[in-house]
Amino acid sequence: MNHRWWWLAPGALIAWAVFGRGWQPPSTSRLPVVRGAGATFPAPLYQRWFSVLQVRQGLSLSYQPLNSGQGAAQLVAGLVDFAGSDRDPSTGLDTRFDDSQWLRIPVTAGAIAVAYNLPNCRLRLTRAQLRLILNGRIHNYQQLGCAPSPITVVVRSDSSSGTTANLLAYLQHRGGTWHSSAVDSVASNEAMATSLVRQPGAMGYLETVYLNGRRGLQTAALQNLAGTFVAPDDTAVQIALEQDESDPGAYPLTTYSWLVMPRRGLGAKGSVLKRAITYGLSDSGQASARTMGYAALPAVVLQYARRRLEAWQP
Template sequence: MKRMLVTLAVGVLCSASATAATVTGAGASFPQPIYSQWASDYNKATGNQINYQSIGSSGGIKQILAKTVDFGASDAPMSAAELNKNGLIQFPTVVGGVVPIVNVNGVAAGKMRLTGDVLAKIYLGEITKWNDPAIQSINPSLKLPDSTITTAFRSDGSGTTYVFTNYLSQVSSTWKNKVGVDKTVKWPTSATGVGGKGNEGVSSLVSRVNNSIGYVEYAYAKQNKLAYTQLKNRAGNYVQPSDDTFAAAAKVNWSKVPGFSLMITNQPGAQAWPISAATFILMPKNPTNAEASQEAIKFFEWSFKNGNAAATRLDFVPLPESTKNAVRQEWKKIK
């Protein structure tokens, strides 16, 4: 009798496994913490599996164009023209923030102040010491060392880099003219700085290299207990990165922008975090695997309905319901 029960149980498990759907996605490391959590929760609720690889935005775009994944992910939105050319739809999932992180002895999280101009000059190599007057003057209460700054940056094609350089180009004409905006750029401090793959790589570098500075999605700073900075926003206020300051930057009408191709860096709100960003999903209008494509849509629908608490817990901002409804209309373009 025991043998019969065991055989029956195994049979039921195999049957459930055979009918469970598997969806593959790849791309940005920025949203990896929330996609991983949503996938885990979705699997527990439905038995279906979402396999997401954090390989950087450039990798996600390459894979969705090559049709080797069911969805790609990027923090650098494609333009409406690019979407049409490649037969893709694009939609945001959550909002977050890119934050400067530092490893300077005695400087705790949220204590150092930076401006966009100072941040640009550090990455341009024009400010090379932590006790430079430009930094010390806006941080009179901090005792900053006479130590060389080591810049950390992404070595892979990165939507986080796109967001970061998009912001620097708005606050520094020198950066705009000399370096510009892209997922990969020629870093002026490459000879003295260090490169890491993914938000994970930059987080690790800054945690290990004394007197370094980097930029990562806020969840990575929090999870790794890294010292993020304050930043002076467009309204002239020094603000801390938080759900509230990301949400303040995200008060825009997404539905009026074709393909949701909108950057929300350097927004004018009094409490807006200057380097806020949405992260995006790319899917083909005519998928090669229609079943997997529909399952991916079911996953994001489930996450929109059930994943707000997880997003907030991981320091992302859920989309407002009006934006989610606009996204649902966009899904109808998939055949």
């Protein structure tokens, strides 16, 4: 079995044929507002899903894009009803999210790109080269075979960022300082994209959905475990999710995004949240995600997510 799916519970591969047959619009009187916070990667998708649900089912949900760590902190503190997270135990999921108290459901996936602002420069980067760029030892594009231009490294400002956690997992970072002090820092994927566009020579990392419409940016081909340099296109991302990084065609820096919620205690809010996730995992919700540039959940993962959601009794 694909090692990326280690988190699939026993029996999760059973087809859930009865899922997704549709829903009946609920009564909209006195439905509670459900609030969430967390990862910025899935935020545009959640906003679209929640807008659809407001119109079709009268459900009210909101989501504040902070980062994975801040969303987890707000959820544990009882400030929100659910959190969005791009982190799992392999990338430092909050240890307080034990499975007995919290339910985690994968709802979408995608790629993290190493993006940069230098036209006419095509980069193919090994892990070692990317480490050297981040720690400042490679500081000019000329060292990478392009025209001379200083590299301005841009990183996420909060160490609890899920995007950063996935980048460090790809780099096989073992702890300690991972970038030089001479970097710019930003708070979100959106801010990263804006910073890269505005600074010629800038280089950073962000989920590819935030590259949509930003034609001035290039993306590096990264070396996977098979030794192949692969760009973050749709096919390569899907191969990585459905197979793993050892496939020669797989883009090596991909991530799932999860919704995390209490197993018990949400009451009527839990019913609203369950309806919302049901829509997100439906064929319609997943198709909407793909039109926005998110990756399709592999069939086995989608079945697993639907089964966990169906069994949840909030």
